[in-house]
Amino acid sequence: MSLAIKDDEVDIVIGALRSDLTTFMNEWRPMFSQFHLIIVKDPDLKEELKIPEGFNLDVYGKPDIDQVVGSSTSILFSGYSCRYFGYLVSRKKYIISVDDDCLPARDPKGFLVDVVAQHISNLTNPATPFFFNTLYEPYAEGADFVRGYPFSLRGGVKCALSCGLWLNLADYDAPTQALKARQRNSRYVDAVMTVPAGSLIPISGINIAFEREAVGPALVPALKLAGEGKCRWETMEDIWSGLCVKVVCDHLGLGVKTGLPYIWRTDRGDPIASLKKEWEGVKLMEEVIPFFQSVRLPREATTVEECIVEVANAVKERLGSMDPVFARAAKAMLDWVKLWQSVGSSSSRSSAV
């Protein structure tokens, strides 16, 4: 079962792409109010943020970003990528991050899903990437390893990242959402599972949590589409980041889980209008996935930073000439690692503020 987590080991990082966060914050209040929050305002957002009272939080905007990282690298943090600045300045062990158009979901019994508690449970129970357990999370209440599961693998490995899911508006790309305009996800799948080692997964940034100390530098704000927009289906930054994380985790023997918790994603945006922009992302994936499937990290890369540098170099070498977006991504990854080493701390103390 999960270990007890001290409230001051968690930061909740929110990237604000909309100025009025009143409803968002009030709906999440029961789950967020005991934790410290980092709210990072999209530098492109002109309006002042409206945030209700009663939270322990720090808000960062363009001037703060420019001051901390310098105006030449602040470009990394525009749009949805503003949240990565929050990861950079956090000093906590665990980070939980949800999009600002998400609200708490209800489980089939009608209870509100505590997204924080579930993510923390996922992160503090071991992951089991080397052999698939057919009853999914073996450490869940009422479950265990099944017959035929090797005993030597039952200790598991550290879970570095937890990828949650979405009820109502699922994380589809624009073509799919445009085609199935009325489809809403109402299926609550009551499972958490470890993504097997060697398998890649599209890690959506809409609802994630990770151990900052273990994999922080691997969540890279790197892939910026030429037509990147302010709707999720006009971005691929999180998908790219997630592929980096998975490759690094596989190399370092860390785990990634997917499944619970669910959030409720509100309807927003027009997928048909996004189709023009999104094709870029969709086309790029055809190159991106085979690349990440074939990337091999050398034995000498033993830290997350070293791994990311290796991936960045491989991106530059093998994808750089295919599309300028990849050359820029490789550079962004190297810049990010440098920033992490100078600004981000590698360790956090639970008593630190």
Add this chain to the structure above:
Amino acid sequence: MAEPAIATQAAAPAVALLKDELDIVIPTIRNLDFLEMWRPFFQPYHLIIVQDGDPSKTIKVPEGFDYELYNRNDINRILGPKASCISFKDSACRCFGYMVSKKKYIFTIDDDCFVAKDPSGKAINALEQHIKNLLSPSTPFFFNTLYDPFREGADFVRGYPFSLREGVPTAASHGLWLNIPDYDAPTQLVKPLERNTRYVDAVLTIPKGTLFPMCGMNLAFNRELIGPAMYFGLMGDGQPIGRYDDMWAGWCTKVICDHLGLGVKTGLPYIFHSKASNPFVNLRKEYKGIYWQEEIIPFFQQAVLPKDCTTVQKCYIELAKQVKEKLSKVDPYFDKLADAMVTWIEAWDELNPTGPVPNGKAA
């Protein structure tokens, strides 16, 4: 607290899918009373009953089912000396049913498995769900976070490459169990009261390169695509091990599926598993397996099949060779098992002489 469904007639489908293309294979030593409960779902289909244990005992099959029944005498008569590859006094003998079937699909179920209920209380037609799983593609090359993208109400998520959205043919569908979970003996001893009450509403493809423990209690597969790989090994009477028959078949099947570009799904449907076998008896049977699996799993994880293995049979013979080469040193049992694997393929080809069906391209 999970309970089996009793009012199953209401849930019987209007059309029995694949009723002339699927055989239901059931191993038994006692009786087949459990079929009464499955009647609305199973009656349209042909049954192959493999009677284990004492062949002089008569197994009573409920009225109205169309079936063929084989006991040990039949197995010996039909296979002659090759009958040595079929286990005696173990449900592993069920794979004889796969061999003699003339159908494209197989569904196999244990005689202590009943109809389960979904969270709304409705009886689950496990066979129908298995058929849906087998008839829709698998997606082993990239994990879809919303699980089976071909299910009603789901799809591929953002970031999933379009070139991979067609999927590959599904070779096997592995179902799960409510009530008594499929635990090994040590876990049973530590948690005698644990019951699986969690209904996970998902079907998912097990990624390429990932192995899993395949349970034979609630399993369906495309016999034409993967049948010869579903050999349930040498277990039971005269053998040093038991309760690893389905595990062995599962590891072989997954390695071959990965090589041939076929998919394996797990998840729905659930059945209600009613009987927990005696954990002390199980411990004696599994004991060696618990140690051996530490060697067996790395063996399968590292197994590489050469490109010219383009049929299931060729893959299986190659695996048998590697078992003999690499696992005999663990125990002489594996030497015997490797020979039995070859005998199985010879027997399969003898009983199924129509020649190899194209199974997909070798990876």
